[in-house]
Amino acid sequence: MGLKSERAILAQDIVKTFKKKGRRKYGIGPKITRDEYIHAVNGVDLAVHEGELFGLLGPNGAGKTTLVKCLSTLLLPNSGNVSINGHDIVEDPIAARECLGITTGGERTLYWKLSGRDNLKYFAALYGLSSEEADKRIDYLMKIMGLEERQHERIEKYSTGMRQKVSISRALIHDPPVLLLDEPTLGLDPSFSRFIRSFIKKDLNQKQGKTIVLTTHYMDEADQLCDRIAIMNEGKIVAVDTPEALKRKIPQDEVLEVKCLGHADFSGIGQRVYADSAEGVTIYRIHAENVEDIMSEVIQASHSARILSMNVSKPTLEDVFIHLTGARLTGEDDGQ
Ligand SMILES: Nc1ncnc2c1ncn2[C@@H]1O[C@H](COP(=O)(O)OP(=O)(O)O)[C@@H](O)[C@H]1O
Numbered sequence: 001m002g003l004k005s006e007r008a009i010l011a012q013d014i015v016k017t018f019k020k021k022g023r024r025k026y027g028i029g030p031k032i033t034r035d036e037y038i039h040a041v042n043g044v045d046l047a048v049h050e051g052e053l054f055g056l057l058g059p060n061g062a063g064k065t066t067l068v069k070c071l072s073t074l075l076l077p078n079s080g081n082v083s084i085n086g087h088d089i090v091e092d093p094i095a096a097r098e099c100l101g102i103t104t105g106g107e108r109t110l111y112w113k114l115s116g117r118d119n120l121k122y123f124a125a126l127y128g129l130s131s132e133e134a135d136k137r138i139d140y141l142m143k144i145m146g147l148e149e150r151q152h153e154r155i156e157k158y159s160t161g162m163r164q165k166v167s168i169s170r171a172l173i174h175d176p177p178v179l180l181l182d183e184p185t186l187g188l189d190p191s192f193s194r195f196i197r198s199f200i201k202k203d204l205n206q207k208q209g210k211t212i213v214l215t216t217h218y219m220d221e222a223d224q225l226c227d228r229i230a231i232m233n234e235g236k237i238v239a240v241d242t243p244e245a246l247k248r249k250i251p252q253d254e255v256l257e258v259k260c261l262g263h264a265d266f267s268g269i270g271q272r273v274y275a276d277s278a279e280g281v282t283i284y285r286i287h288a289e290n291v292e293d294i295m296s297e298v299i300q301a302s303h304s305a306r307i308l309s310m311n312v313s314k315p316t317l318e319d320v321f322i323h324l325t326g327a328r329l330t331g332e333d334d335g336q
C-alpha cells in the first residue's frame with residue numbers, strides 16, 4: 001500500500017505515438033510514401049491535486065483525448081508512469097480503475113437499443129454493484145440529471161444532450177473520487193451545456209469534492225470552471241497555472257477589440273494585432289499597455305473600413321494561447 005498521495009493524479013513523461021501507415025501511390029510521384037509517426041502526446045508531466053478541478057485546454061488534435069486515455073488505462077502509453085490516488089496504473093490497475101470514472105466524447109460508449117436505465121444497470125453490474133445498490137444509485141443519477149421521465153426509453157430516442165447526461169452518469173455509477181471528462185459539452189446546445197457545467201462545478205467538485213480533469217477546446221468553459229488549466233498544443237503542455245495567472249503572462253495587458261466592416265491596416269501601430277474575419281466583418285484584437293495611448297492611431301488607420309464597434313477588454317485564454325503558440329485555439333465555426 002503506497003502512501004496516501006496529495007496528488008490524485010500524477011503522470012510523468014507520458015509519450016504516445018501513433019503510426020500512420022504510408023499509402024501506396026500510383027501514377028506520378030513516389031510509389032510508396034513512408035510511414036508517418038504522430039506524436040499525439042509528446043512528453044507530458046501532470047500533477048492534479050485532490051479535490052481540484054483541472055482543465056486541459058487545447059485545439060482539436062492537441063492530444064487531449066489521447067492523454068486522458070493514457071491516464072485512464074484505456075490506452076497504454078509508449079512510455080511514462082501514471083498513478084491515480086497513489087495506485088500505479090500498470091502495477092495496480094484494478095485499484096486505479098476503481099478510483100476512476102471516465103467519459104470520452106464522440107464515441108458510442110452506450111448501448112443504443114437499451115434504455116437509459118438499463119445502460120446504467122449494465123455498467124453498475126460491471127463494477128460489481130449489487131442490484132439494490134445499483135437501483136439506489138441509478139435513481140439518484142436519473143433524478144439529478146432530470147432524466148426520470150424518459151429513463152425507460154431507448155438511448156437511440158434521446159437527444160445528444162440526454163445521451164451525454166447518461167454518459168456522465170455512467171462515469172459516476174461507482175461513485176469514484178477521480179473523474180476524467182473528455183469534452184463534456186461538445187456539440188450540446190446552450191441549455192444542456194449550462195446544466196452540465198454547473199453540475200460538474202457545483203455538485204461534483206464543490207459539494208462532493210471529486211477530483212476532476214476536464215478537457216475542452218472552449219476557452220470560456222476552462223476559464224469559468226477550472227482551478228488550474230494546462231494549455232496543450234501539439235502533444236505538449238505549454239503552460240500550467242490558474243486562469244488568472246495565465247492571463248497575466250501576456251505582456252501588454254489591455255486589448256482593444258475593433259469590429260470593422262471591411263479591412264483596416266493596424267500593422268503600423270506596432271503592437272500585436274490579431275484579426276478574425278467572417279462575412280465581411282473583421283474583428284481585430286490589438287494588444288497594448290494602455291489602450292488610450294493608441295486610440296487616435298487606431299481611428300486614423302481604420303479610414304479604409306467602417307468601424308462598427310470598439311471595446312476595451314482584458315486578455316482571454318485565447319490571447320494567452322496565441323501568445324504562447326502563435327496558433328489559434330478555436331476554429332471559425334466554433335464559438336460557444
Ligand atoms: N487511434 C489513432 N490512430 C492514429 N492517430 C491518432 C489516433 N488517435 C489520435 N490520433 C492523432 O493524434 C493526435 C491527437 O489526437 P487527440 O488526442 O484526439 O487530440 P484532441 O483530443 O486534443 O483533439 C491527432 O493528430 C490525431 O489525429
Ligand SMILES: [Mg+2]
Pocket residue numbers: 064065066182183
Ligand atoms: Mg479529443
